[in-house]
Amino acid sequence: MKSAYDCVVIGAGPAGGAAAAITAEGGLETLLVEREQVPRFHVGESLMPETYWPLQRLGLTDRVKNAGWQVKKSVQFVTHRGTESAPFFFRQHDQRECSDTWQVERSEFDKMLFDRAAELGADCVDQTRLSDVQFDADGRTTGVVLKCADGQTREIDCKVVIDATGQQSFLANKLGLKEVNPDLKKAAIWGYYRDAVRGEGDNEGATIILQTESKDAWFWFIPQSRGITSIGCVGDNDYLLKGRGTPEQTFQEELDKCPGLKPRLENATRLGSLRTAKEFSYMTKQHAGDGWVLVGDAFGFIDxxxxxxxxxxxxxxxxxGDAVVQGFAANDLSAERLGAWSEEFKQGAKWVRKLVHAFYTKEFSIGRFMKEHPEHRSNLTDLLIGRIFHERAGQMFDDMEKSIEKAKMSMAS
Incomplete structure (x- = not known):
C-alpha cells in the first residue's frame, strides 16, 4: 500500500470490486480496501440475467460460467394459498445466452471480483477499516484514514473516493444524505438447507418467491450448487424481530404458515444456525460530490x-468507474462529472421499486394482474431480467396502478 493514489475504493463487494477493476484498467492508481478477510460470507446469491453485461465488461463471463454455480433460468411465484405460477423462463423471452444467469456463492463471487481488480492493476487489501474520509476547506476529497490489519493507522492521499461500503453507507451517514423509506422497513431471517425439493428441468435453478397465508411475510428459495438451498423469510422489521420469540421460533412459525414451502423442506436438513438482518430500504439525496461518488448499497437499497x-x-x-476515468481524462472531478450516470440509473431502478411496492400491497395479486393483462407479461419478464434502462420499461404501470386501486376498493367494500 502506497501513501497516495488517484482513486481509493472502499468496500470489496460487487460494486467496489467492479469500480476498482474499471479504474485500474483505465490506468488510474487504484486502492481497493475491504474491512473483512477475503473471501468473506455475504447474503444475496441470486443474480438477474442482465448481470451478464457488466460481467462481460469486466472480462469475467467465462470464469463465472466455469465456476460450477447453479444456473438460473427462471423465476417463479407461489401464492399464500400455495398456488404456483407458471415459471417465467428468461429464454422464452430472449433466446440469447445472456438470458441464463447464476445462483452464486457470494464469498467466491466477490473474491473473483477482488482478484480481477488486482489483475488489472489495483492494490487490493483486506482486513483494513475505513476510519474517515478527509476533505479540504472547499469540500473536495483529499484522502482517507485507514486502520490496517496490523493495528496501525495510515493516512492515504487520493483525488477520488468511491464509497462502496454497503449498508454501512459511510459517506451518506457522515454527510447526512440517507433517506429511509418508511414503507419498506423490512427484516430477514435466513439459513441454508440441504436436499430441499427444487423445480424440475430448466426450472431446477429457479428463484422462487413464496408468500405466507397472512401475506405478512414471504420466503425466498434460492437453489445453489452442491445440493444447498438458501431459504429466507422477509417481513416488516417490527413484525419479525420485535415482541416474538427467538429467530428460530419466528422462522418456524412463518414456515408453518407457508403452504408452498413446507413440502419442499420436509426431508431437508438445515446447515448451521439462522441469521438475521435488517433490510431497510433507503436512498441517498446526493450521490456524488467533488472527488467522491457512491455505488452499490452505499448509493441506495430497495428490497x-x-x-x-x-x-x-x-x-x-x-x-x-467509467465516470472517474473520464473525469481524470478531462481534469474534472466535480460532483457533476462523477455522478453524471446516476439519474439515468435511478430512472431505470424506479421501475423495480414500483414492482416491489406492488408486491407488498396485500390486496394486489401479480398473478391475477397477468391474467387480466397478458399483454404485459413481456414487460414484467423484462423487469425480472433487469432490462430496465429503456424507454418502454415502465409501460405496464398505468394498468398496474389501476389494478391495485381496484383491488383495494374491492377489499374495502
Whole structure:
C-alpha cells in the first residue's frame, strides 16, 4: 500500500470490486480496501440475467460460467394459498445466452471480483477499516484514514473516493444524505438447507418467491450448487424481530404458515444456525460530490424480493468507474462529472421499486394482474431480467396502478 493514489475504493463487494477493476484498467492508481478477510460470507446469491453485461465488461463471463454455480433460468411465484405460477423462463423471452444467469456463492463471487481488480492493476487489501474520509476547506476529497490489519493507522492521499461500503453507507451517514423509506422497513431471517425439493428441468435453478397465508411475510428459495438451498423469510422489521420469540421460533412459525414451502423442506436438513438482518430500504439525496461518488448499497437499497442487488451493484460500479476515468481524462472531478450516470440509473431502478411496492400491497395479486393483462407479461419478464434502462420499461404501470386501486376498493367494500 502506497501513501497516495488517484482513486481509493472502499468496500470489496460487487460494486467496489467492479469500480476498482474499471479504474485500474483505465490506468488510474487504484486502492481497493475491504474491512473483512477475503473471501468473506455475504447474503444475496441470486443474480438477474442482465448481470451478464457488466460481467462481460469486466472480462469475467467465462470464469463465472466455469465456476460450477447453479444456473438460473427462471423465476417463479407461489401464492399464500400455495398456488404456483407458471415459471417465467428468461429464454422464452430472449433466446440469447445472456438470458441464463447464476445462483452464486457470494464469498467466491466477490473474491473473483477482488482478484480481477488486482489483475488489472489495483492494490487490493483486506482486513483494513475505513476510519474517515478527509476533505479540504472547499469540500473536495483529499484522502482517507485507514486502520490496517496490523493495528496501525495510515493516512492515504487520493483525488477520488468511491464509497462502496454497503449498508454501512459511510459517506451518506457522515454527510447526512440517507433517506429511509418508511414503507419498506423490512427484516430477514435466513439459513441454508440441504436436499430441499427444487423445480424440475430448466426450472431446477429457479428463484422462487413464496408468500405466507397472512401475506405478512414471504420466503425466498434460492437453489445453489452442491445440493444447498438458501431459504429466507422477509417481513416488516417490527413484525419479525420485535415482541416474538427467538429467530428460530419466528422462522418456524412463518414456515408453518407457508403452504408452498413446507413440502419442499420436509426431508431437508438445515446447515448451521439462522441469521438475521435488517433490510431497510433507503436512498441517498446526493450521490456524488467533488472527488467522491457512491455505488452499490452505499448509493441506495430497495428490497431483496426481485434479486436486483448484485446486478445494480455491478452496474453502478462499472458506470461510476467509467465516470472517474473520464473525469481524470478531462481534469474534472466535480460532483457533476462523477455522478453524471446516476439519474439515468435511478430512472431505470424506479421501475423495480414500483414492482416491489406492488408486491407488498396485500390486496394486489401479480398473478391475477397477468391474467387480466397478458399483454404485459413481456414487460414484467423484462423487469425480472433487469432490462430496465429503456424507454418502454415502465409501460405496464398505468394498468398496474389501476389494478391495485381496484383491488383495494374491492377489499374495502
Amino acid at each position: 431483496p424480493v426481485y434479486s436486483s442487488g448484485v446486478y445494480f451493484a455491478l452496474e453502478m460500479g462499472v458506470r461510476a
